[in-house]
Amino acid sequence: MINVLFAAKTERWNTYETPLRTAFAEQDLEVDLRTEFPPEDVDYIVYAPNGDLHDFTPFTRCKAVLNLWAGVEDVVGNQTLSQPLARMVDYGLTQGMVEWVTGHTLRHHLGMDQHILGQDGEWRSFVPPLAEDRRVTILGLGTLGLACAKALIGLGFPVTGWSRTAKDIEGITCLNGPDGLREAVSTADVLILLLPNTAATENTVDSQALADMPEGAFIINPGRGPLIDDDALLMALDSGHIAHATLDVFRIEPLPADHPYWSHPRVTVTPHIASETRPSSASRVIAENIRRGQSGEPFLHLVDRGAGY
Template sequence: MINALFAAHPDRWEKYAPALKDAFDTLGLKVDLRQDHAPDIVDYIVYAPNSTLRDFTPYTRCKAVLNLWAGVEGIVDNVTLTLPLARMVDPGMTRGMVEWVTGHTMRHHLGMDRNITQQNGTWEPHVPPLAADRGVTILGMGQLGMACARALSGLGFPVTGWSRTPKEAEGITCLHGSDGLKQALGTAEILILLLPNTPATENTLNATRLAMLPKGAFVINPGRGPLIDDDALLAALDRGDIAHATLDVFRVEPLPVDHPYWAHPRVTVTPHIASETRVKTASQVIAENIQRGEAGNAFLHVVDRKAGY
């Protein structure tokens, strides 16, 4: 029998317990999943950073910590965690992100907000350019960024992807490094942020880099709140340098009611809904990793502690 500890907020148990059991059964795994296993008998920890579990030293038999979230910034620096840590790469979550990003990219590209607010009896035709004439840049070419890049490229947008390390993707201009970042921003009529949250990525979009964007660019951030210097973005919006910002993630969540983003006419706030872990598909990922661990194979999606993701 494999002992798995479910270490997430208690309100997730009712949703995840049956889905995980189904995923284990499908793979023929005999797993005793509980919220209260004694630490010395735990083989795997199914974890979410909103758990109260912070000290991993008693889990002497444990083989891996399997995160239910894509983000690991809340746990990656925990000095008691010396076990392999796997982040969540969930096909359902990826699909959700692609749909959200594609929807808001098309919204800004087609000028849908203008059409919605123009219901005043005034006939003012506004014909957008074709997708082929609108440059889209994605900062962050991991699993989510690559999937979004391919979807937007398939719609005809010329897509540039920037990442910390070199990447390759057919039909997509892939850049890296500081010079590559300048080039990627320079063509970004629509800029999409999908970088992880690390000390190296904080304030990636600051005043200097906002000034590199074409005038009237759109900013879409479903990645992480700290990627943006909020004051710099608000100033660029006020000047009209940035036409609109659609933001799904913030430094403080829920976004405080008095935050300037709420009332700004050129900002759309969505409440961290761009992509949520899907219970069924995430459970299948957890089960697959446990199966791999039991077979002595390498775990999927292991976090690079130095990189922070």
């Protein structure tokens, strides 16, 4: 019997219990799944960082901690965590991100707000450029960034991608390093942020990056709030240099009611919905990793502690 501890808030247990049991059965895994175990009896931990578990020291036989979320910034620095840590990469999360990013990119590209918000009897003649004439830059070429890039390329957008390490991906102009970042943002008619939240990525979009962007560019951030210097972005929006920012993530969530983003006419706030882990598909990823652990195979989606993701 494999003992699996579900360490997350009660509402997550209510959502995940049945999909997890189904996924374990599909893998022919004999699992005892509970929200409480003696720590020394636990083989795997299914984990959400906003739960009550913060000390991993007592879990002496635990083979892996399996994160329910893509982001691991709230757990990767935990000094008691000696077990392998896997982040969540699943089809549902990726597809949800692709749909959200594609939808908002097309919204800005086509100028939909002029028609959706402008129902005042004025006949507005606006013909957008074709996708081939609207340059998109994606900062972050991990699983989510790459999936979004492929979808946008399929619609005809020229896509530049920037990553901290060098990559060579067919159909994408790949850049890296500080000089590459400056070049990447300088051609971004639409800038999409899908970097992880680390000390190295905080304020990637600062006043210099914003100044380097083309006049009238759009910013879409479904990645992490600290990627953007908020004060610098507000100044760029006020001046009109940045035409609009669609923001799904923030340094403080929920976004405080008095934050200037709420009332700014050039900002769209969405409540961290760009991509949510889907219990059915995420449970299959967790079950597959437990199967791998029991079979002595490498775990999927292991976190690089040094890089922070």
